[in-house]
Amino acid sequence: xxxxxxxxxxxxxxxxxxxxxxxxxxxxxxxxxxxxxxxxxxxxxxxxxxxxxxxxxxxxxxxxxxxxxxxxxxxxxxxxxxxxxxxxxxxxxxxxxxxxxxxxxxxxxxxxxxxxxxxxxxxxxxxxxxxxxxxxxxxxxxxxxxxxxxxxxxxxxxxxxxxxxxxxxxxxxxxxxxxxxxxxxxxxxxxxxxxxxxxxxxxxxxxxxxxxxxxxxxxxxxxxxxxxxxxxxxxx
Numbered sequence: 001x002x003x004x005x006x007x008x009x010x011x012x013x014x015x016x017x018x019x020x021x022x023x024x025x026x027x028x029x030x031x032x033x034x035x036x037x038x039x040x041x042x043x044x045x046x047x048x049x050x051x052x053x054x055x056x057x058x059x060x061x062x063x064x065x066x067x068x069x070x071x072x073x074x075x076x077x078x079x080x081x082x083x084x085x086x087x088x089x090x091x092x093x094x095x096x097x098x099x100x101x102x103x104x105x106x107x108x109x110x111x112x113x114x115x116x117x118x119x120x121x122x123x124x125x126x127x128x129x130x131x132x133x134x135x136x137x138x139x140x141x142x143x144x145x146x147x148x149x150x151x152x153x154x155x156x157x158x159x160x161x162x163x164x165x166x167x168x169x170x171x172x173x174x175x176x177x178x179x180x181x182x183x184x185x186x187x188x189x190x191x192x193x194x195x196x197x198x199x200x201x202x203x204x205x206x207x208x209x210x211x212x213x214x215x216x217x218x219x220x221x222x223x224x225x226x227x228x229x230x231x232x233x234x235x236x
Contacts, residue, residue, distance in 0.1 A: 042175025048183045048192065049147040055081065058134035059107060061095075066106035078137055079114050085188070086139040089120045095133035096123045107135055144189040150176035 039045045057078045062068050067075070082090050094108055112119055126133040154172050155164045186192065212219035 038169060040170060042170070042179065045148065045172060045174075046150070046176040046179045047147045048144050048179055050142055050189045050193070051145050052087075052140055053143045053145065054138050055086075055141055055143070057137045059111065059137060060132055060134045061100045061103045061107050063100050063103040066103055066108075066110050071107075072110070075111055075114050075137070081141075082115075082139045085141045087142075088140050090115055090118055090137065090139045091120045091122065093122050093124050093136040093138070095126050095135070097125050098129050098133050100133075104135065111135065111137070142189050144183040144186045144192060146176060146180045146183055148176065150180055 055078075057074060059067055059071050059075060062071070079090070092108065092111060094104060098104065108121070124136075150173065152172055155161050157165075157171055159165070209219040
């Protein structure tokens with residue numbers, strides 16, 4: 001083999017390796033090629049964590065009855081949540097120096113009644129008396145929250161950050177609002193950590209079904225229609 005042939009073969013080998021380089025690079029992880037550990041999954045970028053925090057309810061004052069039916073239902077649900085999950089003391093921050101002093105006293109009396117007297121009262125002076133000044137109820141409890149901060153935009157989604165736009169990666173804030181809304185709807189955050197204990201079986205119902213099966217009878221519940229025949233068409 002002449003020197004010219006050897007040089008030609010080496011050039012062909014280098015050209016072949018150059019063509020295979022992109023395909024081989026596709027087998028390497030993103031962290032290895034770029035040195036970045038950018039999480040693609042929104043659950044990794046914005047994980048839901050369990051943390052102690054304050055639960056707050058603003059009760060708006062009605063000058064005649066203290067507060068209306070909507071506020072009464074919200075206060076009852078809030079007090080029930082405090083009894084089940086709350087830690088520490090239920091606190092009421094009461095506005096002072098407002099024109100609704102009589103309604104505020106009546107509302108506070110009804111709140112104390114709903115809480116069974118288990119409440120600590122403090123006062124605050126509103127910055128603007130013309131603005132509605134509610135009674136703020138609060139207590140501490142274990143809550144599910146997003147571990148990161150929503151609303152951050154470290155990358156420009158326009159044309160300024162060409163490298164990020166060409167990387168085909170999700171932008172950082174994607175999924176944060178959904179994770180936050182999902183965490184807010186969780187009644188008991190411990191459900192995210194482990195399942196609940198099984199309730200005791202209905203022994204009487206179980207034995208009834210077993211006896212039915214042993215006697216070759218149908219164990220399902222038979223419902224009787226006492227209102228006559230059911231018509232298939234709506235409105236007939």
